[in-house]
Amino acid sequence: MEYVKRWNIEVSVVEEGRETHAEARLYTTEAQPPLIGAGRARCNVSDDNVPQIGDELAVARALADLSRQLARITATDIESMTREPAFVRV
Structure with missing residues (x-):
């Protein structure tokens, strides 16, 4: 049986x-x-201000x-299971 998770x-x-702030919530x-x-x-003062x-x-x-x-969370979870250092590349 397939189980679909939605994030x-x-x-x-x-x-x-001339400054834009973004926040991404998972x-x-x-x-x-x-x-x-x-x-x-x-935006650099010498550049045209293009908000997009x-x-x-x-x-x-x-x-x-x-x-x-x-x-980082994934690496920590792996380390807690394996008791070995983990490095996760993305």
Whole structure:
């Protein structure tokens, strides 16, 4: 029998002038608080201010932060099972 788990990511983007902040929250099926990744992008004063580019970069950085956190948690879980050092690459 196949069991499907659904994990959801909610992304929030806030623009403040030439700076953009993003937050990515990962909600899993387990009853635990969400993992939260953060990202930031800042437009150089000599560049045209294109909000979409700032949004994309800040979100990419928030998702990358979330990925690193999840990999660290996975390594810790493996180490607790094997009692050996674990390194998880993503």
